[in-house]
Amino acid sequence: MPELELFLQTLIAGFLLGGLYGLIALGMALIMGVMRVINLAHGDFMMIAMYIAYWLFTLFEIDPYLSVFVAAPALFLFGLAIQKYLLTPVMKVESILPHNLVILTVGLAMVFSNLATVFFTGDYRSTPVSYASNAWYLTDYWPDSPIELSLSMPWTLSFVIAVIITIALWIFLTKTDTGKSIRATSQDHDAALLMGVNVNRVRMVTFGIGMILVAAAGCLFIPIYYLYPALGRQFTNVGFVITVIGGMGSTDGAIIGGLILGIFESMTATYIGMGWAPAGRFAIFVAALVFLPGGVASILRKRRLGK
Amino acid sequence: MKKFLPLIIFAALCLVPLMDLSSYVMHILILVLMWSVIGMAWNILGGYTGQVSFGHAAFFGFGAYTAGLLYYHLEISAWWGIPGCVIILTALSLVVGYICLRLRGAYFALATLALGEICRVATENLVDFTQGNLGIMLRERTWVDKTWYFYIILLIAAGTYVLIKVVMESKLGYYFVAIREDQDAAESLGIDTTFYKTISLCLSGVLTGIAGAFFMNYMGYIDPGVVFPLYDISITIVMVVMVGGAATYWGPIVGAVIMVFLAEEIRSIPYIGAAHMTIFGVILILIILFLPNGIVGDFRKLMKPFKRKREATS
Numbered sequence: 001m002p003e004l005e006l007f008l009q010t011l012i013a014g015f016l017l018g019g020l021y022g023l024i025a026l027g028m029a030l031i032m033g034v035m036r037v038i039n040l041a042h043g044d045f046m047m048i049a050m051y052i053a054y055w056l057f058t059l060f061e062i063d064p065y066l067s068v069f070v071a072a073p074a075l076f077l078f079g080l081a082i083q084k085y086l087l088t089p090v091m092k093v094e095s096i097l098p099h100n101l102v103i104l105t106v107g108l109a110m111v112f113s114n115l116a117t118v119f120f121t122g123d124y125r126s127t128p129v130s131y132a133s134n135a136w137y138l139t140d141y142w143p144d145s146p147i148e149l150s151l152s153m154p155w156t157l158s159f160v161i162a163v164i165i166t167i168a169l170w171i172f173l174t175k176t177d178t179g180k181s182i183r184a185t186s187q188d189h190d191a192a193l194l195m196g197v198n199v200n201r202v203r204m205v206t207f208g209i210g211m212i213l214v215a216a217a218g219c220l221f222i223p224i225y226y227l228y229p230a231l232g233r234q235f236t237n238v239g240f241v242i243t244v245i246g247g248m249g250s251t252d253g254a255i256i257g258g259l260i261l262g263i264f265e266s267m268t269a270t271y272i273g274m275g276w277a278p279a280g281r282f283a284i285f286v287a288a289l290v291f292l293p294g295g296v297a298s299i300l301r302k303r304r305l306g307k
Numbered sequence: 308m309k310k311f312l313p314l315i316i317f318a319a320l321c322l323v324p325l326m327d328l329s330s331y332v333m334h335i336l337i338l339v340l341m342w343s344v345i346g347m348a349w350n351i352l353g354g355y356t357g358q359v360s361f362g363h364a365a366f367f368g369f370g371a372y373t374a375g376l377l378y379y380h381l382e383i384s385a386w387w388g389i390p391g392c393v394i395i396l397t398a399l400s401l402v403v404g405y406i407c408l409r410l411r412g413a414y415f416a417l418a419t420l421a422l423g424e425i426c427r428v429a430t431e432n433l434v435d436f437t438q439g440n441l442g443i444m445l446r447e448r449t450w451v452d453k454t455w456y457f458y459i460i461l462l463i464a465a466g467t468y469v470l471i472k473v474v475m476e477s478k479l480g481y482y483f484v485a486i487r488e489d490q491d492a493a494e495s496l497g498i499d500t501t502f503y504k505t506i507s508l509c510l511s512g513v514l515t516g517i518a519g520a521f522f523m524n525y526m527g528y529i530d531p532g533v534v535f536p537l538y539d540i541s542i543t544i545v546m547v548v549m550v551g552g553a554a555t556y557w558g559p560i561v562g563a564v565i566m567v568f569l570a571e572e573i574r575s576i577p578y579i580g581a582a583h584m585t586i587f588g589v590i591l592i593l594i595i596l597f598l599p600n601g602i603v604g605d606f607r608k609l610m611k612p613f614k615r616k617r618e619a620t621s
Binding site: 038040086089090093094095096097098099100102103104106107108109110111113114115117118233237240241244248273275276278279282285286289290293 | 353354357359361406407409410413414416417418420421424425428429431432487537538542545549553554581582583584585587588589591592595596599600604
């Protein structure tokens with residue numbers, strides 16, 4: 001049954017990819033919810049994190065998964081600085097053009113990706129970890145299974161860590177005061193302000209957390225992917241497509257949207273062709289805009305209200 | 308005097324080819340005019356109607372590919388692309404408008420961003436139809452000399468300027484501005500906002516497409532990386548308008564002059580040339596921070612320090 005095998009294998013690959021995509025989109029959705037800004041430099045921040053992980057691996061042979069502990073705090077601080085010295089001042093600027101902040105993030109993306117090209121050249125890089133090609137095979141555990149499936153070790157590892165980080169974020173958002181004020185600000189900015197939430201601080205913290213998530217995603221992606229300076233744009237696209245599929249600013253939507261996109265993309269790559277995978281990404285984006293403008297979040301909300 | 312300024316500039320530009328300038332200078336002038344057409348086109352949608360588009364490269368590339376494919380498949384002159392792209396781009400704009408102008412907020416910006424990428428990926432992959440990354444080349448350009456190209460693009464630019472002036476001083480223009488200022492208020496006054504936003508997109512898209520079709524004829528070669536890139540076309544258009552001043556008649560023209568010269572100058576400096584994107588990005592950030600309405604829009608603010616000095620000395 002090679003066809004079924006192929007289908008299931010694609011499904012697994014898509015699911016694993018989707019979990020990682022979800023992590024990228026989570027940061028974007030958080031920032032979108034609190035600041036009402038699509039961060040179009042999101043992927044480029046991820047690219048920076050990936051370069052940190054790459055250089056730590058090449059120079060000091062630190063495992064990419066461990067470099068999360070370096071990249072995440074570094075990007076957190078970087079994010080705070082960007083929020084404080086660039087985004088907050090621009091919020092106060094009055095201009096004819098709307099989406100001033102979005103254009104600002106595009107400017108940031110241009111600077112980052114170009115500086116990366118200047119400093120690190122346009123070469124494709126990767127971290128050849130020792131376990132890169134390790135995998136678990138179904139037949140090893142169930143010798144007479146009719147089909148053969150495999151599970152790549154770094155992919156699974158990355159996926160599991162992504163799930164752990166997502167759960168940690170969920171606990172943070174629902175149990176701690178800071179998390180609650182982030183959710184409050186995202187629901188209603190003015191009401192949160194009236195309830196005594198320091199909205200400016202919440203914005204900074206949120207941007208920082210978004211950076212932590214994207215830094216983690218970068219470190220999880222580097223063992224299984226390759227790295228080049230213009231990579232950011234691709235992941236920015238992934239991020240905003242998921243944000244729209246999931247519903248603007250919804251974190252639950254981002255996770256589900258990530259899985260949908262991951263599976264859809266790996267299906268287009270397998271059945272239509274590698275080159276069309278980005279087009280598939282945008283096809284589902286357009287479909288979401290036409291048929292479900294509120295995203296997955298609107299379905300979730302209806303369910304909740306229907307109860 | 309001020310009333311005749313456009314006419315004077317137009318007359319002066321008409322005389323430029325008689326000055327026997329070098330072909331490089333003519334090339335720069337043609338690029339400046341082309342970018343002002345694109346900037347003015349973007350300005351209708353972004354500046355006046357308030358719908359920021361990050362994917363105007365899609366319209367530009369569609370225009371260029373219309374001309375190129377007419378030439379390649381039907382073997383007629385690529386100049387037919389200019390009338391041809393009016394039809395094609397109206398259709399494209401209607402589809403895009405129907406899908407994403409119903410929605411508010413950042414959806415339109417994101418959808419246009421996606422549109423540019425979709426066009427690039429599609430042209431890269433539809434190898435049988437578009438030649439993919441090989442691109443399309445005109446076997447011979449219509450003229451070797453640049454004079455006629457200059458007059459054609461000058462005519463297009465003048466036409467665009469007049470069209471925008473007429474539109475913006477008619478009822479339509481006031482509808483556009485009303486939508487930008489307050490969409491709810493506009494809707495409550497009986498303006499069909501989606502319809503007028505779509506008209507604005509059509510105008511903007513068609514004009515950008517004409518510039519694209521001209522580009523095909525002028526350069527003689529296009530490929531997806533040349534006409535559909537995000538930073539080199541889409542964002543540069545936004546920058547042209549932001550540097551010059553959104554929602555002003557002269558803003559895009561001033562912006563085009565500055566951006567084209569800047570791009571040429573920076574790229575020709577050794578070592579720094581590779582970092583021209585960084586410099587553009589920094590300029591973009593500085594403009595947003597300190598001159599949010601551009602040079603023309605914030606002209607008074609720019610002149611303030613000089614005025615105060617004059618007062619102090621007198």
